[in-house]
Amino acid sequence: MTLSNLYAVMPIVITGCGALLVLLCGPLLRARANSTIAVAASAAAGLWAAFCAPSSAPALPGLAFTPLAQLLIPIFCLAAALTLLFSHGYNARRAISGEEYPATILFALFAMCVLPCATNLLILFLALESIAFAFYILVAIDLGRAESAEAGLKYLLMGAVAAAITAFGISLIFAGSGTLALSAATAASGNRAIISAGWGLVILGIAFKLSLVPAHLWTPDVYQGAPAPVAAFLSTSSKVAAAAFLLMLLSFAPPMPEMHVPLYVLSLLSMVIGNLAALLQKNIKRMLAYSSIAHMGYLALALLTGTKEGYAAVLLYGAIYTAMNLAAFGAIASLSSDEERSEIADYSGLGFSAPFRGAVLALSMLALAGIPPTAGFIGKFFIFYAAIRGGELTLAIIGIVSAAASAYFYLKVVVHLYMHRPQAASAKPVTAAESIALCCASLSIVVIGIFPAPLMRMVDLVLR
Amino acid sequence: MTFDFPILTLLIFLPLAGSLLLLAFRRSDAAARRTALCVSLAELILGSWVCLAAPFGSLPGAPAGFFLFEDAAWIGRFGIRYTVGMDGISLVLTLLTAFITVIAVLVSWSGIKERVPLYFALILAMETGIQGVFLGLDLFLFYLFWEVMLIPMFFLIGIWGHGRRIYSAVKFFLYTFIGSLLMLVAIISLYLMHGAQTGSYTFSLAELIHTTVPFGAGLWLYAAFLFAFAIKFPLFPLHTWLPDAHTDAPTAGSVILASLLLKTGAYALIRFGYPLFPEAAHAFTPVLYVTAVFGISYGAWIAFAQEDMKRLVAYSSVSHMGFVALGIAAWSPVALSGALIQMVNHGVTTGALFAIVGMLDERTHSREIASYGGIWGKVPVLSFFFLFFCMASAGLPGLNNFVGEFLVLAGTFRVSPMAAGGAFLGIVLTLVYTVRLVQEILFGKESGPLVLSDLSLREGGVLALLALAALYLGVHPGPVLELLKAPIALLTRTG
Numbered sequence: 020m021t022l023s024n025l026y027a028v029m030p031i032v033i034t035g036c037g038a039l040l041v042l043l044c045g046p047l048l049r050a051r052a053n054s055t056i057a058v059a060a061s062a063a064a065g066l067w068a069a070f071c072a073p074s075s076a077p078a079l080p081g082l083a084f085t086p087l088a089q090l091l092i093p094i095f096c097l098a099a100a101l102t103l104l105f106s107h108g109y110n111a112r113r114a115i116s117g118e119e120y121p122a123t124i125l126f127a128l129f130a131m132c133v134l135p136c137a138t139n140l141l142i143l144f145l146a147l148e149s150i151a152f153a154f155y156i157l158v159a160i161d162l163g164r165a166e167s168a169e170a171g172l173k174y175l176l177m178g179a180v181a182a183a184i185t186a187f188g189i190s191l192i193f194a195g196s197g198t199l200a201l202s203a204a205t206a207a208s209g210n211r212a213i214i215s216a217g218w219g220l221v222i223l224g225i226a227f228k229l230s231l232v233p234a235h236l237w238t239p240d241v242y243q244g245a246p247a248p249v250a251a252f253l254s255t256s257s258k259v260a261a262a263a264f265l266l267m268l269l270s271f272a273p274p275m276p277e278m279h280v281p282l283y284v285l286s287l288l289s290m291v292i293g294n295l296a297a298l299l300q301k302n303i304k305r306m307l308a309y310s311s312i313a314h315m316g317y318l319a320l321a322l323l324t325g326t327k328e329g330y331a332a333v334l335l336y337g338a339i340y341t342a343m344n345l346a347a348f349g350a351i352a353s354l355s356s357d358e359e360r361s362e363i364a365d366y367s368g369l370g371f372s373a374p375f376r377g378a379v380l381a382l383s384m385l386a387l388a389g390i391p392p393t394a395g396f397i398g399k400f401f402i403f404y405a406a407i408r409g410g411e412l413t414l415a416i417i418g419i420v421s422a423a424a425s426a427y428f429y430l431k432v433v434v435h436l437y438m439h440r441p442q443a444a445s446a447k448p449v450t451a452a453e454s455i456a457l458c459c460a461s462l463s464i465v466v467i468g469i470f471p472a473p474l475m476r477m478v479d480l481v482l483r
Numbered sequence: 484m485t486f487d488f489p490i491l492t493l494l495i496f497l498p499l500a501g502s503l504l505l506l507a508f509r510r511s512d513a514a515a516r517r518t519a520l521c522v523s524l525a526e527l528i529l530g531s532w533v534c535l536a537a538p539f540g541s542l543p544g545a546p547a548g549f550f551l552f553e554d555a556a557w558i559g560r561f562g563i564r565y566t567v568g569m570d571g572i573s574l575v576l577t578l579l580t581a582f583i584t585v586i587a588v589l590v591s592w593s594g595i596k597e598r599v600p601l602y603f604a605l606i607l608a609m610e611t612g613i614q615g616v617f618l619g620l621d622l623f624l625f626y627l628f629w630e631v632m633l634i635p636m637f638f639l640i641g642i643w644g645h646g647r648r649i650y651s652a653v654k655f656f657l658y659t660f661i662g663s664l665l666m667l668v669a670i671i672s673l674y675l676m677h678g679a680q681t682g683s684y685t686f687s688l689a690e691l692i693h694t695t696v697p698f699g700a701g702l703w704l705y706a707a708f709l710f711a712f713a714i715k716f717p718l719f720p721l722h723t724w725l726p727d728a729h730t731d732a733p734t735a736g737s738v739i740l741a742s743l744l745l746k747t748g749a750y751a752l753i754r755f756g757y758p759l760f761p762e763a764a765h766a767f768t769p770v771l772y773v774t775a776v777f778g779i780s781y782g783a784w785i786a787f788a789q790e791d792m793k794r795l796v797a798y799s800s801v802s803h804m805g806f807v808a809l810g811i812a813a814w815s816p817v818a819l820s821g822a823l824i825q826m827v828n829h830g831v832t833t834g835a836l837f838a839i840v841g842m843l844d845e846r847t848h849s850r851e852i853a854s855y856g857g858i859w860g861k862v863p864v865l866s867f868f869f870l871f872f873c874m875a876s877a878g879l880p881g882l883n884n885f886v887g888e889f890l891v892l893a894g895t896f897r898v899s900p901m902a903a904g905g906a907f908l909g910i911v912l913t914l915v916y917t918v919r920l921v922q923e924i925l926f927g928k929e930s931g932p933l934v935l936s937d938l939s940l941r942e943g944g945v946l947a948l949l950a951l952a953a954l955y956l957g958v959h960p961g962p963v964l965e966l967l968k969a970p971i972a973l974l975t976r977t978g
Contacts (some may be wrong), residue, residue: 385634390660392627400671403667403671407675408675415668419664420664420665423660426657427653427657430653430656434652434653437641438648438652471558472559475560479560
């Protein structure tokens with residue numbers, strides 16, 4: 020193994036070592052030190068990945084630092100770092116202590132760093148399941164709340180079934196093509212009937228991870244039960260990882276024709292049912308859960324076009340969605356004191372009594388609704404552009420109409436923040452870590468919204 | 484002389500800069516008011532300077548008719564450019580925007596007592612959005628500003644409004660948002676169509692005009708554009724957000740809504756709708772005639788039945804904007820210049836009427852027509868202005884609305900006598916509700932003892948400015964028509 024090989028896998032090494040370090044030395048250190056180490060490790064891994072030259076030659080057996088990895092690892096690292104910054108104050112208020120929390124986040128990040136580097140089906144599947152494994156723990160980590168344990172159990176049971184289905188699908192693809200290489204999943208190699216059956220199962224498994232209707236039922240309960248920072252991490256990075264899994268399995272080639280109908284149905288149902296169900300929610304985390312179902316429906320819409328533009332839209336939207344949801348859940352985490360602010364009505368008047376966090380929450384809502392000049396608009400524009408260009412005009416119009424309806428429930432939060440008389444308990448002062456993280460997230464929303472060109476260039480590099 | 488710095492960018496973003504500056508004023512309300520006034524005056528001065536000093540010739544590199552033009556790369560991947568340009572139409576509307584914003588700042592001087600810096604920051608942010616719509620020549624950029632306008636107005640209605648303010652704010656937002664999203668689909672489709680034909684993917688209006696759109700597809704695309712514009716306009720039957728939004732908005736909000744936001748719909752139809760899809764627009768002309776004529780009479784009729792003064796003025800807007808739609812539908816030089824000047828006129832008179840209603844509301848906390856009566860003897864100056872603007876709104880010769888309505892009717896009569904006849908009936912109905920308003924409020928019997936004070940210096944100044952504008956446009960509309968002449972000739976030449 021040469022030095023350059025080591026350089027290429029450094030993000031994986033840094034996050035892995037960071038996790039072990041936190042786990043081993045954690046009991047001796049204070050909570051603050053643990054969080055600092057974890058944030059430093061994720062920042063270092065992200066920066067390393069951002070400035071390391073990608074190459075498709077394998078650095079280790081089964082791992083290569085591809086352009087996709089160079090795009091996604093910094094995004095995952097940013098999400099992990101922000102999650103850790105949000106968690107520190109949140110956990111202190113909620114008496115969630117112990118070094119296992121930052122360590123598990125780093126383990127999840129470790130698996131996320133492996134995923135885009137994978138060059139064969141086994142590593143890819145292992146990375147995906149390791150991410151899920153870390154989240155089974157994280158979702159249930161708030162021992163003081165019954166909902167947290169309930170959510171953890173629900174997520175574990177359904178996740179295990181989905182993992183089994185995905186594994187079966189991948190084994191069928193292996194059986195059909197006789198190779199573990201990523202190109203195995205394209206129709207060109209070998210037995211088409213078996214491969215497409217495998218694809219069907221993989222899509223079902225990934226539909227669970229992306230929470231596409233009808234495999235979405237776990238989402239609202241898990242988001243509601245999980246601690247808010249965990250929900251932030253879960254709703255962003257794990258979804259982007261699942262989308263990346265699909266893209267890698269496709270090797271960026273168009274999906275087989277027989278996959279069109281299932282993807283079409285998944286996308287249609289997710290956009291319509293996600294947005295309609297979100298209209299009825301009173302709990303903000305459940306609302307965001309249904310909204311994420313709808314957003315994943317948009318993602319599936321871009322994916323099913325099978326064009327380069329569609330895949331670029333998927334990656335760009337993944338990055339933008341990460342920023343938007345981190346800002347939303349981060350503001351929720353920061354505004355919650357020892358009781359979580361669960362109902363939307365609990366946010367009444369906070370726009371004025373906690374101006375900074377209120378503004379971030381309002382901004383993230385406007386971004387999720389896709390209103391310019393936020394990044395959310397650029398993301399939606401790209402998705403619908405790719406869909407229309409890819410010939411999915413009907414689905415694009417259905418999606419746009421459902422997106423228009425979605426503005427109602429995002430605005431509801433803004434209305435409560437600014438237009439209702441305050442009746443909610445005022446929030447605890449914002450901590451420095453939370454301010455940094457919220458600034459980071461909201462700045463990316465605004466900057467990407469106004470100058471999206473650099474991010475688009477990065478996405479195009481991946482697909483070249 | 485030519486401007487050797489990006490003056491259009493300055494025109495668009497100066498208010499935004501002022502708005503961000505205002506957000507820094509946490510505590511001092513008085514300073515926030517003064518800063519807002521200074522920024523809006525600076526914008527007005529800048530606009531007037533452009534009007535006086537602009538080189539009214541064609542500019543190399545700019546589309547025909549545009550004497551100021553700026554172009555810079557923005558999002559290269561999609562061929563999106565930051566393209567802004569000014570021709571006579573844009574200039575007139577830019578000036579109107581700057582003028583009305585000054586008025587809006589002045590009318591909310593004492594009425595707004597809560598969260599003052601944020602309030603003025605939103606008004607200035609609004610101005611940026613509107614100027615951007617009037618100057619943007621790249622469809623993506625235009626769409627961006629078109630949507631950005633919504634946010635400040637949503638907050639203005641929702642935070643400082645009265646009555647069912649939240650309901651009205653959300654209704655206003657959703658109505659316009661749905662319309663504009665469908666327009667976005669149409670914009671993307673047109674972009675792809677043009678790209679497939681010529682190989683150059685661009686959102687530039689000047690290039691998209693040359694797209695060959697198949698007739699059937701053109702109908703759909705134009706329908707999507709028309710739907711978005713008709714909501715803003717508002718054309719019957721898409722007007723139902725307007726009475727609620729106008730009634731529940733704070734005074735300055737109603738003034739900006741009526742005087743400026745409604746104009747963006749008409750402007751966009753003239754600038755984008757007709758030139759991009761001439762054939763489809765022609766096919767839709769009968770629909771536009773019918774809704775315009777019906778809207779004129781319907782708005783006037785419903786206005787007559789209102790008990791709330793603000794609602795009455797709001798419905799009168801529907802009626803007046805019907806004339807604008809009629810002028811656009813006729814698409815002849817005379818009718819179109821009538822429509823454009825009617826846009827300005829409506830901005831001035833209706834803005835003034837909303838300001839007066841706001842002043843009465845500040846004094847008595849009532850907008851019910853029934854609770855007033857016989858105020859002529861008590862507050863003569865206010866009553867004089869009230870009468871003046873009511874007469875202007877009813878189309879009294881010598882005042883501004885007469886000019887617009889006359890030109891529209893004269894222009895339309897040539898093309899479609901039926902429509903002109905129908906619209907004429909609407910004018911009669913306009914007289915009915917105006918006379919009722921004047922009679923019951925100014926001269927009728929006093930329904931209860933009212934304590935009223937006459938206009939303050941600031942209020943008098945605001946109304947005098949508006950009255951001067953109305954009088955000027957009424958007796959000497961020549962210079963404004965002169966500004967509009969060249970761009971209208973260009974628009975109607977091919978159309």
